[in-house]
Structures are given as C-alpha cells and as structure tokens.
Amino acid sequence: MNWLSLNWPQVIELTRDHLLLSAPALLLSVLIAVPIGRLAQQRPRIGGALLGAASLLYAIPALPLLIIIPALFGVPLRSPATMVIALTVYGVALLVRTAADAFGSVDPRVREAAVAVGHSPRSVFWRVDLPLAVPVLLAGVRVVAVSTVSLVTIGALIGVPSLGTLLTDGFQRGIPAEVATGIIATMALALLFDALLVAAGRALTPWATIRHERPLPQEETT
Amino acid sequence: MNLFLDALAWLTDPAHWTGPGGVPTRVLQHLAITFAAVTAAAILALPAGVLIGHTRKGAGLVGAIAGAARAIPTLGLLTLLGLALGIGLKAPLIALIVLAVPSVLAGAYAGVQNVDTAITGAARAIGMNPRQIVFQVEIPLAAPVLIGGLRAATLQVVATATLAAYTADFGLGRYLFSGLKSRDYAEMLAGALLVAALALLLELLFAAGQRLAAKRIAAPAHEKGAAESDSPREKEPV
Amino acid sequence: MNTRTKALGALALAAVLTATACSSGDPLSSGESDGDTIVIGSQDYYSSEIIAEIYAQSLEDAGFTVDRQFRIGQREAYLPEIEGGSIDLFPEYTGPLLQYWVPDTEARLSDDVYAALQGATPDGLRVLDQSPATDQDSYTVTKAFADEWSIATVDDLANVTTSMTMGANSEAETRPNGPQGLLDTYGVEVGFTPIEDGGGPLTVQALNDGDIQLAIIYTADPSIAANDLVSLEDTKGLFLASHVVPLASDNVNDEAAEIINAVSAAMTPEDLIAMNSRSVNEELPAETIAKDWLAEANLG
Numbered sequence: 099m100n101w102l103s104l105n106w107p108q109v110i111e112l113t114r115d116h117l118l119l120s121a122p123a124l125l126l127s128v129l130i131a132v133p134i135g136r137l138a139q140q141r142p143r144i145g146g147a148l149l150g151a152a153s154l155l156y157a158i159p160a161l162p163l164l165i166i167i168p169a170l171f172g173v174p175l176r177s178p179a180t181m182v183i184a185l186t187v188y189g190v191a192l193l194v195r196t197a198a199d200a201f202g203s204v205d206p207r208v209r210e211a212a213v214a215v216g217h218s219p220r221s222v223f224w225r226v227d228l229p230l231a232v233p234v235l236l237a238g239v240r241v242v243a244v245s246t247v248s249l250v251t252i253g254a255l256i257g258v259p260s261l262g263t264l265l266t267d268g269f270q271r272g273i274p275a276e277v278a279t280g281i282i283a284t285m286a287l288a289l290l291f292d293a294l295l296v297a298a299g300r301a302l303t304p305w306a307t308i309r310h311e312r313p314l315p316q317e318e319t320t
Numbered sequence: 321m322n323l324f325l326d327a328l329a330w331l332t333d334p335a336h337w338t339g340p341g342g343v344p345t346r347v348l349q350h351l352a353i354t355f356a357a358v359t360a361a362a363i364l365a366l367p368a369g370v371l372i373g374h375t376r377k378g379a380g381l382v383g384a385i386a387g388a389a390r391a392i393p394t395l396g397l398l399t400l401l402g403l404a405l406g407i408g409l410k411a412p413l414i415a416l417i418v419l420a421v422p423s424v425l426a427g428a429y430a431g432v433q434n435v436d437t438a439i440t441g442a443a444r445a446i447g448m449n450p451r452q453i454v455f456q457v458e459i460p461l462a463a464p465v466l467i468g469g470l471r472a473a474t475l476q477v478v479a480t481a482t483l484a485a486y487t488a489d490f491g492l493g494r495y496l497f498s499g500l501k502s503r504d505y506a507e508m509l510a511g512a513l514l515v516a517a518l519a520l521l522l523e524l525l526f527a528a529g530q531r532l533a534a535k536r537i538a539a540p541a542h543e544k545g546a547a548e549s550d551s552p553r554e555k556e557p558v
Numbered sequence: 559m560n561t562r563t564k565a566l567g568a569l570a571l572a573a574v575l576t577a578t579a580c581s582s583g584d585p586l587s588s589g590e591s592d593g594d595t596i597v598i599g600s601q602d603y604y605s606s607e608i609i610a611e612i613y614a615q616s617l618e619d620a621g622f623t624v625d626r627q628f629r630i631g632q633r634e635a636y637l638p639e640i641e642g643g644s645i646d647l648f649p650e651y652t653g654p655l656l657q658y659w660v661p662d663t664e665a666r667l668s669d670d671v672y673a674a675l676q677g678a679t680p681d682g683l684r685v686l687d688q689s690p691a692t693d694q695d696s697y698t699v700t701k702a703f704a705d706e707w708s709i710a711t712v713d714d715l716a717n718v719t720t721s722m723t724m725g726a727n728s729e730a731e732t733r734p735n736g737p738q739g740l741l742d743t744y745g746v747e748v749g750f751t752p753i754e755d756g757g758g759p760l761t762v763q764a765l766n767d768g769d770i771q772l773a774i775i776y777t778a779d780p781s782i783a784a785n786d787l788v789s790l791e792d793t794k795g796l797f798l799a800s801h802v803v804p805l806a807s808d809n810v811n812d813e814a815a816e817i818i819n820a821v822s823a824a825m826t827p828e829d830l831i832a833m834n835s836r837s838v839n840e841e842l843p844a845e846t847i848a849k850d851w852l853a854e855a856n857l858g
Contacts, residue, residue, distance in 0.1 A: 105843045174639075263629060271604050271841075272762075272781075
C-alpha cells in the first residue's frame with residue numbers, strides 16, 4: 099500500500115468531504131420522506147400515487163439527474179448543493195414506502211387509546227405514531243444511509259470531490275490501490291453510518307427488546 | 321423547460337433512430353445487459369436465498385453480505401474491474417451482477433422465511449419430503465416476494481447499466497457520457513428519458529407478474545399478510 | 559418531557575443544524591471569487607492537477623491566498639465557470655483551447671496557435687505566456703502494429719488493410735481529432751470505442767490486447783515509453799500544437815502573472831513527462847511532485 103502511505107492526508111480530506119455530502123442528504127431524505135409516508139398511510143388514495151411517483155424517481159440514472167437539478171433549482175452544476183439534492187431525491191424514493199409501512203405498522207388501537215386519554219392529533223403523531231414507527235422506519239433509513247454513502251462517489255464525474263475522486267483518479271493513473279482505498283473507505287463510512295443508526299435506534303426505542311432486532315429481511319428487497 | 325423540449329426534439333429526430341448508434345440498437349443492448357446481469361444474479365442468489373429461508377439458518381450472514389454489497393460503490397467496482405479485465409463488457413457485467421445479488425438474495429430469503437410455519441408443518445404432516453416442501457409449497461407461496469426481489473434488482477440494474485458505456489460502446493449510457501462530455505444536454509436527457517421509460521416498462525411487467533403470482537400461484541385465499549407487507553417494493557408500482 | 563421526546567427533539571435539531579451547516583459555511587462551495595483569493599482550477603487529469611498545484615504553491619510562496627478547485631472535469635464542463643468568473647487561473651493547453659473557441663481554426667504551428675489563441679480569448683480573460691512544455695493528443699499505436707504495417711506517420715495508416723478501431727474518451731467522437739477528422743484529413747476510416755480514462759491505463763491495455771489498434775494518448779504520458787508505444791507523426795496537422803498555457807482572469811494581477819510566467823518558462827517537455835511519471839509510477843500526490851519541481855527549478 100505504497101499509495102496509501104503517501105496519500106493518506108488526501109484520503110482523510112476526501113472522507114470529510116464525503117461525510118459533508120452524505121449526512122445532510124440523509125437527514126433531508128428522512129425529513130421529507132416521513133411526512134409523505136405519513137400522508138400516504140393516512141390517505142391511501144393520494145398516497146398510492148405519491149408512493150408510485152416517488153419510487154419511480156429511483157429509476158432516473160444518476161448522471162442526467164445531476165444535469166437536470168441545476169436546470170430546475172438554479173444551483174451551479176459543480177456544487178455540493180447539486181449532489182445533496184440528487185442524493186435526497188434517491189433517498190426519498192427509497193424511503194417513502196418504508197415510511198408509509200412504518201406508520202401502517204402502528205396498531206390503530208394504540209392510536210385510538212391515545213386519543214381516548216386526551217392526546218391532540220399533533221401529540222398523537224409525536225408521542226405515539228412516530229416513536230412506534232421508529233423500528234420499521236429505522237430499517238428503511240439504514241438502507242438509505244448505506245446507499246447514499248455509496249452513491250456520493252458519482253459526484254467525481256461532475257467534479258464534486260468525495261472518496262469517489264479516488265476512483266476516477268486511480269483509474270486514470272492506473273493505481274489499483276487508490277481505487278481500492280476509495281472503495282474500502284466508502285464501505286467503511288457506510289458501515290459507520292449504519293452502526294450509528296442502530297445505536298440511535300436503541301436510544302430512541304428504549305422499550306424495544308431484542309425481539310425488535312429483526313434480521314432485516316424486509317428492507318433488503320428495496 | 322427548454323432542456324426538456326430540446327430532449328424531445330432530439331428523440332423525435334429520425335436521424336437518431338437508425339444505424340449502429342441509433343436508439344433501437346442502444347435500447348436492445350441496454351435490455352440485453354440488464355437481462356444478463358439479473359439472470360446471472362438470480363442463478364447465483366436464488367438457490368442460496370431459498371435454502372437460507374428454508375433452513376432459517378444464516379440469516380445474519382445474508383444481512384451482512386447484502387449490506388456490504390450495497391455499500392460497494394458501483395463506479396469503484398467498475399473501475400477496479402476495468403483495470404483488471406480491460407475494456408469491453410466483462411467489467412460492467414460483473415459490477416451489475418454484484419449490484420443485483422443483494423436484492424435477489426434478500427427477496428428469496430424473506431419470501432421463503434415468511435411462509436407460515438403452520439403451512440410447511442401441514443405439508444410435512446401429509447408426508448411431503450423437504451424437496452417437495454421447497455418446490456411445491458415454499459417457492460410458490462414465496463413467489464410474490466421473490467419476484468419483488470428480482471424486480472428491485474432489475475430496477476437498480478437498468479438504471480445503473482448506463483455505466484457500461486464507461487468501458488464499452490454499449491447501451492443507453494453512451495448518450496449520457498457523450499452528452500455530458502460535449503455539453504449536449506439534450507442528448508443526455510433524451511438518454512435518461514429512454515432509461516426511465518425502460519425502467520417504467522419493466523416495472524409494469526413485474527407488477528403484472530407479481531399480481532399473477534399472488535393470485536394464481538400463491539393462492540387467492542392466502543391472506544395479504546406478513547409476506548406482503550414486509551417488502552416495501554413488491555406493491556403496486558404506480 | 560420524557561426521554562423519548564427529548565431524544566426525538568435532539569435528532570430533529572441535529573438534522574436542522576446539519577442542513578444549515580451544509581448550506582452556509584460549506585468549504586466545498588464554488589461561489590464567485592472575491593478579490594483577495596485566487597481560485598485555481600484543474601482538469602480532471604492528474605497532469606493538469608500537478609501543474610495547477612505548482613501554480614498554487616508558487617503563488618502561496620509569494621504571499622497570495624489561493625483556493626484550489628482541482629479535478630473539475632473536461633473543458634466543456636469547466637470553461638463556462640472560468641468565463642463566468644468563478645475560477646481565476648487554470649492550466650490549459652494552447653491547441654485544444656483555441657479549438658474550443660474557434661473550432662475551424664487553421665492555425666497548427668505553436669506560434670500561430672498561440673497568436674490566434676490570444677485573439678480568441680474572451681474579454682475578462684487572458685492567456686499568460688505559453689510554456690515550452692507540451693502535452694498534446696497524438697494517435698498512438700503499438701510498436702508491433704507499427705512494424706507490421708510499416709507505420710511512422712498518420713498518413714501511413716492507409717497501409718493497413720484490416721479494419722481498425724480507435725479508442726478514446728467519448729467526446730472525441732464529436733471533436734475534430736476523432737474518427738471523423740481522421741477520415742476528412744487523412745482519408746483513413748476507423749471504428750470508434752469509448753474508453754473514459756483519457757488515454758489512461760485501460761486504453762493502453764486495450765492497445766496491447768489488440769481490442770483497439772489506434773488510441774488518442776497525450777504525448778506527455780509516461781506510458782508511451784513504458785509500454786513501447788509509438789506516437790504517429792501528424793504530417794497534415796490534424797492536431798494543433800499544444801503547449802501548457804495558463805488561462806487567467808483579471809483577478810490575477812501583474813505580480814501574480816509574473817510568478818506564473820516564470821513557472822511556465824522553466825517547465826520543459828521532459829519535466830512534464832518526468833512529473834507525470836512520478837504521479838503514475840511512484841504514486842506520489844500532486845502536492846509533493848509540485849513542491850519538488852519548484853525546489854529543483856529554484857522557484858520554491
């Protein structure tokens with residue numbers, strides 16, 4: 099690993115860039131997808147169309163999306179904003195359906211009981227629906243986190259620095275160690291995100307026991 | 321929306337519909353590599369997924385493999401394979417298979433695992449051997465979820481197959497790369513619209529396939545239960 | 559307020575904070591450059607990055623503040639940004655840059671190209687002195703192929719009776735130096751396959767494997783010598799002379815321009831190949847290569 103010993107400061111810098119692109123995109127995805135998922139679950143008629151449209155966004159290839167976004171949002175092509183918006187689009191596409199399922203997984207009787215003891219609709223959402231939806235929601239967020247971190251690499255194709263820069267640079271210079279470092283660092287970052295989310299999930303659902311720790315069959319098919 | 325009008329103009333220009341670089345050829349190439357990658361992934365992952373779902377052993381391993389595979393940046397895998405294998409379709413094909421495997425594996429595994437144990441128990445009680453249980457009970461009942469896995473894999477592969485043009489004169493990705501590099505965004509967007517249309521078409525086909533599987537194969541009486549609600553991708557697409 | 563609500567609140571707050579942090583103080587943002595900082599860009603090409611890094615270090619040594627925006631794509635992607643004023647200094651190549659602005663230019667020789675380029679550069683931008691260092695596109699074949707068909711010049715490609723495929727970045731297909739230019743200027747017909755590595759290792763491998771017979775490879779690429787490849791002589795001037803030349807905005811003042819001109823004057827074609835070789839073979843970062851060259855040239 100001659101390359102790594104000579105170039106590790108660059109790897110650290112690019113890891114930081116990578117993080118600064120993926121973290122906001124992940125948070126925006128959650129903030130956008132959760133309300134849509136909730137709406138879709140409450141109003142299936144609008145919801146079905148919403149979910150269908152959202153998941154089809156995932157079929158847009160990344161490169162053209164990166165070109166369309168500046169045209170639609172007026173941000174410069176080669177800017178972090180373009181990348182964050184693109185990643186958010188994919189994140190929302192992946193997450194809305196899980197979000198709807200997550201709210202669907204909340205036992206309506208619990209909700210009714212909460213209303214019966216005098217919770218306002220807002221309070222039902224924040225104190226009953228959302229916390230109880232967390233386990234399923236989290237499973238979806240984990241998938242989005244991993245795929246977002248991995249997708250950030252395509253920013254290298256439009257000149258937005260990330261660990262993906264190591265992929266294109268290593269390719270041009272013919273240094274496999276550089277490409278491999280880019281892949282491994284990306285995967286490590288994805289797994290780190292995943293571990294943090296699992297920890298966050300434990301903190302957010304203190305009532306949950308091991309039985310909620312499912313081996314995640316459902317989100318693997320997303 | 322000038323850009324979109326330009327893309328439509330590009331698409332309706334008859335000059336772009338003929339010859340070796342024409343739309344029909346590129347669409348067929350794109351479909352071919354998508355089909356090849358998903359088929360290969362199915363051959364590799366379906367038996368393993370079914371086996372794991374049947375024995376209910378190794379679920380953690382599946383989760384780990386699927387998670388790790390999902391974290392691999394496809395662009396990175398493609399460049400690394402490109403350096404090792406040279407130009408042509410080998411590198412993108414392998415990268416696409418790696419992309420498709422997790423979804424196929426997880427669909428097969430989740431589908432079979434979610435078959436009600438009461439049903440497999442009953443099958444055993446009437447004297448079916450394990451082989452018959454797998455092929456005549458579990459796989460048919462798992463079909464909707466299993467197809468859901470194939471469907472998710474296909475959607476990912478059809479969108480990502482554009483990367484094949486990174487190392488080969490192949491598929492709709494050619495329009496994206498040459499459009500990007502020469503600032504011909506109309507060409508690029510036209511390519512993207514073609515890919516999205518292809519994805520939509522495949523989605524509709526799979527949706528129909530899943531409905532058929534749910535009605536005919538997985539038995540109409542089978543309740544829309546755990547098996548269905550578990551997979552976010554196997555529901556109505558649009 | 560119970561723990562759960564607090565935790566959710568904290569999560570939401572963190573979300574908002576991160577989202578805001580992203581939109582304001584982002585170090586990656588590529589906004590308009592102000593007067594104090596010189597924004598230096600480079601192509602998505604390691605050699606261009608090395609030259610840009612040399613510019614950056616020499617300006618920093620003289621007390622300027624620079625902002626590095628390296629590896630930002632091909633000419634089609636970054637030139638609009640330079641013309642728009644968000645990048646101040648960029649290592650360019652005379653021939654291709656002239657062809658970008660004047661696609662049907664007739665200039666081919668180095669001085670003609672440079673003179674034409676000075677005239678073609680838009681208002682608000684200027685080219686500084688061109689360097690003796692050159693890095694130009696060339697049609698390249700393997701030694702074995704050259705010997706088999708006795709090829710030394712591009713003209714000799716007419717000797718080849720089997721079908722040939724050219725490998726290059728996909729944009730070459732629509733540029734004058736691609737298959738169409740070869741047909742128009744030399745009457746040689748070839749197929750085309752895109753290899754998106756800018757004449758890099760995959761292209762070289764494809765040449766060696768016989769997947770392609772002809773590739774566009776930069777003359778400063780160390781792989782030409784390392785792989786026993788032959789750059790064909792361009793007798794009819796399909797390729798323009800291509801010297802390293804800094805493209806600068808008005809934000810680069812006379813003092814800075816003088817520093818960059820000294821760098822350009824000191825850089826020889828051999829230096830460029832040697833630096834590229836250090837990048838590819840010794841796997842050194844651009845920063846180190848630039849620093850060493852500046853020290854050696856007594857400019858550091």
